[in-house]
Amino acid sequence: ASAEPAEQAAGHALPADEADTRMAWWRDARFGMFIHWGLYAAPAGEWNGEKQAGIGEWIMNTADIPVDEYEQLAAQFNPTKYDPAAWAKAAKQAGMKYVVITSKHHDGFCLFDTKTTEWDVVDATPYGRDLLRPLSEACRAEGLKFCTYYSIMDWHHPAQGKSADGRYNPSTIKEGRKAEYIKYMEQQLAELLESCDPEVLWFDGEWPDWWTEPDGKRLYSYLRGLKPSLIINNRVGKGRKGMEGLSKGDQQYAGDFGTPEQQIPATGLPGVDWESCMTMNDTWGFRADDHKWKSTETLVRNLVDIASKGGNYLLNVGPTAEGEIPAASLERLAQIGEWMRVNGESIYGTSASPIEIPWGRCTVKRDGDAGSLYLHVFDWPEDGRLTAPLGGLKAATAELLANGSELQVDATETQFTLTLPEQAPDPIDSVIKLKVTTE
Ligand code: FHN
16 A cells, blocks of 8 residues: 555655555565464463363453453463574475564563563563564574564553453453553553564554544554654554555555455455465464364465465464474475475565456566466366466466476467366466566
C-alpha cells in the first residue's frame, strides 16, 4: 500500500517512494516465520489436569485463570534448550526471509527485559535473561530480518481488566487509566526498538472497545518518529476487518500492511500490501496434544496461492517451554526448504498474477518489457496440454524450472497452450517458467 495516506493521517507525510523504499525488502521476501512463544507453552493446553479447548496461547482466557495463579507459571519457565541460532537456521533453510516473534502476547508477559514491569523473563523466571536480543542477532547472522509481535490487549496490566461479562477478552481499560497504559506501552515499545531493533512491529489485540482509531494513529505516529524505516501492520487501528484501513485507503490509520479477513482476488489487491499468517496445525502457542498438522504440500500450496495474489505468507511455529521448536514443525520447514531451493525464484520478488488459471496458480516477475510468468501446476493435465489467457502479454519460451527442459508453447493473441510431459512430476518439479514480453 502506498503508505502516504497513513503517513499523512499519522502526521508524518512521507513521499510515497519513501514508503515504497521501506516496504521493498518486505515485498521481495514473500515468506516469513511467525513464532508464538511464552509462558503458555508450559501448561501447553492443559490446566488443573483438564485439557483446555482452543489455541494454546489463550489458556489464561479459556481456563479463566486469575492473574495471581497465572503468575506462578513464570517460576517454571526455564527454556534451557533455547537455541536461537538453531531457530534462525531452521527459518533460513526453510527459505524464510524474516522472523516475527511474540515479544508480549495477551498475557502481558514480556520475553525481553523491560523497566516498566517485573512481569518479564529477566525478573520473573529462573531463566533470568532476555530472549529476543539473541534471536535478533542470530537472525541477522543468517541474513534474516528480525521482527516483533506486540499485543495491545494486556490481561496482566492493572489498568486493563475483565469485561462486564467476566471475560479477559475483550479486556476493558479501567476508568481514568488509559493514558497510564498507553504510556506503559509506548515505553515498552521504545525499549524493544532499542534492545533488538525490529524491522517490523506486528501489532495484535487491537479489538477491545476501549482502543480507538485515534490511539492507533497516535501509536503509529509515535513509532514512525522513533524509527522512520519501521514497518507497522494495520492491527493498530480498527482497520483489520477486511483491511478497510488499507484497501479503501481512507484517512484513518492504515498501517503498512494488513492481514485479510476476506478472500483476495486471483489477481491480488493492486497497491495493497498484505500478509496471511497461518499455523501448521491448530494452535499458535504450543499445545502438547498438537494434532491436525497440515501436510507440507498444503503449506507449499498456501505459500504459492498467497504469493500468486501478491501477499506474504507468515507461517507459525510454537516452541515448547523448554525452548524447542516441535519436531513436526522442523520436519515441515525442512521439506518446504527443499521445495524453495528448487522453486524460490517463483516466489521471491514476484507480484500478483495478471491472469487467473484454473489448474494452478501464477506468479509474475517483470523486467522492463520482458518478464516471466511462473506457472504452478496443481492439477497436471492427463492429455499433457495446459491452456491459459495471456492477459495482454506475448508468450516467448517455456521451461520446467526444476531442470530447465524446454516445453512447446503454442500461442495466439490472447492465449497460450503448453505441451507437457504426460507423467506428472513431483510437486517440487511442477513449476513452469514462461518467458513473456509486453510489446
Ligand atoms: O488472539 C490472537 C491469537 O492468539 C494469535 O496471536 C493470532 C495470530 O494472528 N492473532 C490473534 C487472533 O487474531
